[in-house]
Amino acid sequence: MSRIHFLLIWLSLLILSCSAERLEISLRKPPYQCLEGCYDALSLVTFGDIKAKKPTIKDQCNSTSFVSSLALCSSNYCSSKQQIDGWKYITSECEGSKIDLQPQGEVLLSIDTSEVPSTSIFGKKKTVNGTILLDQRSFDAGYRTVNSQWQRLAYSHAFGFAVYLFLIVIVLIGLCNRLLCLMVNRNLPDSPEDPDVPRSTRSPTIWSRGYTWWRKNVTMPALFGYRHSQPWGWVSIPTRMQSILIFSFIAINIIFTCVGYDLFDDNTEDTNDKQAQLLDQLQYRTGVMCVYNLPLLWLLAGRNDVILWITGWSYSSVNLWHRYIARLAVIQAFIHGVVYSIDKRDSLAERFFHRMYWGTGVFALICFIFLVVFSIKPIRTRWYEIFLVTHIALAVCSLVLLYFHLTHMKGKFDPYVYACGAVWGLDRLIRLLRIVVLTYKALSSKGKNTIAVMSNDDSGLIRLSITTSIRIIPKPGHYYFLYHPFSIKPWENHPFTVASWEINDDSTTLHFLVAPQKGATKKWRKRVSKTPERSDNIRLLIEGPYGHSNPVERYENLLLVAGGSGITSMLAYIHTMKYHRQDLRDVVTKKVTLVWVVKNLHYAMDVIQNELKEFVDTSNGIKGISVNIQLHLTKDTDSTTTTLAGSPAMSRDNSKSTGSSPNTLSSPTMFAEKVYQDEETKEPGEKPSGALTIHYGRPEMHYLVDTALSRLVGGERLAVSACGPAAMIDDMRKAVCELYGSEEGKVDGRTLEYFEELFSW
Ligand SMILES: Cc1cc2nc3c(=O)[nH]c(=O)nc-3n(C[C@H](O)[C@H](O)[C@H](O)COP(=O)(O)OP(=O)(O)OC[C@H]3O[C@@H](n4cnc5c(N)ncnc54)[C@H](O)[C@@H]3O)c2cc1C
Known part of the structure; x- marks a missing residue:
């Protein structure tokens, strides 16, 4: 089923559930x-x-x-x-x-x-x-x-609906931003053949200046400071672009909560008591606004989300939205509850026990508050599965309670509750369809579709090769959710990025690299390590693909920076260039520099001896593309210090590297010795098509990008792609932002582009 079909189903369901006759959205006063x-x-x-x-x-x-x-x-x-x-x-x-x-x-x-x-x-x-x-x-x-009663109703609905219109504007901005990036990437000027033309002679156009400014000041940096991927306390700081959109959305909600109240003496309901009038109108307004925000909240929580498809935003960005709208909705619900309680303070007990809307409202609010409290970053990252299960359970409870809370409104608000259920149900249905389509054969008794291998106990790395039930063509940057259907928790699923793949006649074999953590992946590791050959035949279901592929092949130079297990994402790009070039549009890449920062030496060498072997080996690199691999080892363990004791001194500024090492690390160093090239001593033309250099310590991101830029010739351009720990990603984003500009030593957005991938949300 194509995306356009999903889109249509989405829209029609939404429109159906919000059938216009049931919504009281009109600012026309009734004639009577x-x-x-x-x-x-x-x-x-x-x-x-x-x-x-x-x-x-x-x-x-x-x-x-x-x-x-x-x-x-x-x-x-x-x-x-x-x-x-x-x-x-x-x-x-x-x-x-x-x-x-x-x-x-x-x-x-x-x-x-x-x-x-x-x-x-x-x-x-x-x-x-x-x-x-x-x-x-x-x-x-x-x-x-x-009139004020009509206004109370009409304004609340109109303001609630205006929030939807505003969201459409936001989505259009996201779409325009996406198109702008696509245009810039598609219409990249061909690089001049003459390598003597210095990069600095390219005069910036008004477009390139605008684009550079937009990237440097709006879409890339965090709202303040430089932490975006890393949490700031318990919250994530959005980028400026995200902030503008999120905070204007919140601002619209606040404005709409504060305006349009007609409080006056002689009110026949609350004569001369303007406070009572305000309480009544405020509780209604906040309640309605909260209900209007709920379908958005549920929509933004889904993996199969129409906003995600249109804007091309990553799931983590949309998830950030989800979290901010959730906080807003909970505050609205809280104000609604508190204000209503103050308004009806004389009859609270009677209402609680005798009116369904009151008790269900209180419990729905409690669920809302718990939902937000249990979603704070420390809980999400430390106990992800517990977070997920409680989150879904509380969300469903709150929706059911809300449904009963709203029964006294005679169905006026039911479409919004149904819309939440519809978007949630549809997302789950699409997930199920994706699983069934991709791995239905794995559901049969002979359906073991996965080979899990652990080639090196010390690295802990598990290689999963999953054969799909149909033939698919994956792309670099795609990730899939893996399910272990016959485990104690068959619903548990974890995302993994496809590292490489083989396309067979009627199936595709996807290869994943899993760096085990402390939960499900640890169990997988235990299971494989118990087998004598460190290889197990298992059954895994997959759901996907999700994620976007970045058009890095449209740039002559690639700087791929990976941290730890982020290498998977980068492997997919070089794998595609080598084996699936026909699936890429106009590959112009001439040089790839892969920088891998990794703590675990054994892990690093496991990948170098396997997935990266052919790229390290000078004769089997990518045809016409030179691949340089810089391995940065960052863990100062005893073994690392000992084994590398004989190595030449390493300076922390990354300008020097080593390839020699003692026998204890014979396998890793065999590669290093064989292919070691000191880039500083070679002329560009002399370089082999593959090379590995080993460095110690963390590389400085600014230095990496600056060095890569200094090697551009003529009209060449550089794409930087990073995937790794949050701190590294934040450093890289900062480095690229600093290098953008029109002054001496800076580059414009045509010359330098940045793509980011994250293994967390
Ligand atoms: C888009 C994406 C692509 C990824 N690709 C790879 C990859 O190619 N190779 C690889 O080794 N790792 C990858 N990861 C990370 C991998 O998903 C987690 O390491 C894995 O889910 C941990 O499972 P666990 O139960 O052992 O984790 P735990 O030990 O319980 O938790 C470890 C960390 O993983 C996070 N986590 C746990 N479950 C999930 C989940 N379902 N979704 C998101 N985060 C979760 C936790 O918040 C925690 O920070 C990727 C993550 C994302 C978001």
């Missing part, structure tokens, strides 16, 4: 409002021919005095059109109580206006017999009260 004003004020008058203490519409329609007073009030204060519409309205209301009302003209004819007293609804109340004419103040009070 003038008569309603009369009705409201007259309802406060005690008529002698109405016996009931709390008269119903039926009692009023049956009362000759009430009806004639209504007709007189309408003819006195309303325009002819308002009178016609108003009388139609009251006639149909009376019809509902099986009472036929005379036309207004006939009623008026029966009134002797000279006998009619002018009456006020204020002051001492007394019973009136016969027709009365409301005085101006009484009519105004009734009319304004009706």
Whole structure:
């Protein structure tokens, strides 16, 4: 099923669940409002021919005095059109109580206006017999009260709906940003053949200046400081672009919560008590705004999210949105609850035990608060599975409670609750479809589709080769969620980036590198390490693909920077260039520099001896593309210090490297010795098509990019792609931002592009 189909299903479901007739989104005042004003004020008058203490519409329609007073009030204060519409309205209301009302003209004819007293609804109340004419103040009070009630409803819905419109604007901005990046990447100028043309002679165009400014100041840097991938305390700081969008969304919500209240003396509901009026209107407004925000919240939580497809934003960006909207919605729900409690403080206990909306509302709010509290970064990262299970359970509970909370609104808000359920259900359905389509054969009794191998106990690395049930063409940057269907927790799934693949006749074998952590991956590791050959045949289901592929092949020079298990992502790019070049558009890449910063030497050497072997080996690199691999070892363990004791001194500025080492590390160093090239001593033309250099200590990101830029010739461009720990990613983003500019020594967005991939959200 193509994305466009998903999109259509999404939209139609959303439109269906929000069927317009059920939504009260209109800023047009009802035509009968003038008569309603009369009705409201007259309802406060005690008529002698109405016996009931709390008269119903039926009692009023049956009362000759009430009806004639209504007709007189309408003819006195309303325009002819308002009178016609108003009388139609009251006639149909009376019809509902099986009472036929005379036309207004006939009623008026029966009134002797000279006998009619002018009456006020204020002051001492007394019973009136016969027709009365409301005085101006009484009519105004009734009319304004009706108007403010209408406003309370209409504004809340209109503001809630405006939030959706604003979201559409945000998505369009995201789409434009995506198109801009695509245009820049597609229309890259061909690099001049003459390598003697220095890079600095390329004059920036107005477009390239604008794009550079946009990247440097808006889309890349964090809102403040430089931490974006790393948490700031318990929260993540969005980039400036994300901040503009997120905070303007929040600002719109705050503005819409604060404006449009008509508080006045003489309100027939809360006479002269403006505080009571405010409490009533505020609780309603915040409640409605919260309900409007919920479908967005649920939409942004999904993996199969239409916003994600349109804007091309990463799941982690959309997830950041989800978190901020969630906080906003919880604050709105909290204000709604607190304000309502203050407003109804005299009857709290009675409401709690006897009204369903009250108890369900309280518990829904508690669920909301727990949802946000249990989602803070430390809990999310330390106990991901616990977080996930409680998050889903609380979210479902809160939605069910909300449904019952809203029953007293007579279905007015049900479409929003259904919309939440629809987006959630659809996301789950698409996930299931993806799993079934990709790995349905694994569900049969002979369906073991995965070979899990651990070639080196010390590295701990597990290689998973999963054969899909159909033939697919993966792309670098794609990741899949892996499920172990016959485990204790079959629902548990973890994302892994495809490192390489083989396309068979009717299937595809995807290769993943898994660096085991402390949860499910540790169990996988235990299981494989128990087998004598360190190889196990298992059954895994996969769901995907997710993620985006970056057009790095459109750049002559690539700087791929990986930290730890982030190497997987980079392997996929070089693998595609070597084996699936036909799937890429116009490959112009001439040189790839892969910088891998890694703590575990054994892990590093395991990958170098396997996945990177052919690139390290000078004769088997990528045809026409030189590949240089810089391994940066960062762990100062005893073994590392000892084994590398004989190595030449390493300076921390990365300008020197070594390839020699003692026998204890014979395998790793065999590679290093064989292919070691000191880049500083070689002319560009002499370089082999593959090389490995080993460095000690962390490389400085600014230095890496600056060095790569200094090696560009002519009109060559550089794409930097980074995947690794949050701190490294933040450093790299900062380095690229610093290097963007039009001054001496800086480069523009045509020459340098940055792509980022994260293994966390
Ligand atoms: C898009 C993406 C691609 C990834 N690609 C690879 C890869 O190619 N190779 C690789 O070794 N690792 C990759 N990871 C990381 C990998 O998903 C986690 O290491 C794995 O989920 C840990 O599982 P665990 O139960 O053993 O973890 P735990 O020990 O329970 O947790 C370790 C860390 O992983 C995080 N984590 C756990 N489960 C998930 C989950 N379902 N989704 C997101 N984060 C989770 C936790 O928050 C924690 O920070 C990727 C992560 C993401 C988000």
